Amino acid sequence: MNNSIITFETSTEVKNSSVHGKGLFVNGNISEDEIIMVIKGDVINGIECERREENENNVYIFWNGDDIFIDVSSTDKIKYINHDCNPNCYVDENDASSLFLVASRNIKAGEELTMDYGYEEIYDSCNCYTCRKEAG
Numbered sequence: 799m800n801n802s803i804i805t806f807e808t809s810t811e812v813k814n815s816s817v818h819g820k821g822l823f824v825n826g827n828i829s830e831d832e833i834i835m836v837i838k839g840d841v842i843n844g845i846e847c848e849r850r851e852e853n854e855n856n857v858y859i860f861w862n863g864d865d866i867f868i869d870v871s872s873t874d875k876i877k878y879i880n881h882d883c884n885p886n887c888y889v890d891e892n893d894a895s896s897l898f899l900v901a902s903r904n905i906k907a908g909e910e911l912t913m914d915y916g917y918e919e920i921y922d923s924c925n926c927y928t929c930r931k932e933a934g
């Protein structure tokens with residue numbers, strides 16, 4: 799881990815999604831394991847995370863190991879990423895105050911980016927691309 803400046807050639811944009819509300823889309827082709835963006839936000843601890851989830855219905859909090867959580871609800875892009883049970887992105891560690899969003903497979907320009915939210919409730923009534931395909 800270092801603090802060198804990383805630039806990403808592929809830009810992303812927020813557009814209407816057929817999964818849910820708005821979604822995050824890429825404007826260019828991305829290769830497997832390529833870093834798409836740095837996930838940054840309010841760095842908070844577990845107690846504050848629980849408070850925001852319960853009192854503010856905040857569903858935009860990423861876990862960053864130990865007692866570190868990143869609240870991205872005030873950001874303009876990553877908060878719009880939708881869940882998929884077979885996602886094309888995953889979250890990887892960067893440093894104490896940020897994470898990386900990484901491509902888990904090759905992604906074509908214009909595709910919607912998705913990740914596995916990883917909390918139980920999401921699977922109860924999942925409406926992601928993968929589950930809809932399986933349901934026919």
Ligand SMILES: [Zn+2]
Nearest residue numbers: 883924926929
């Ligand atoms: Zn699903």
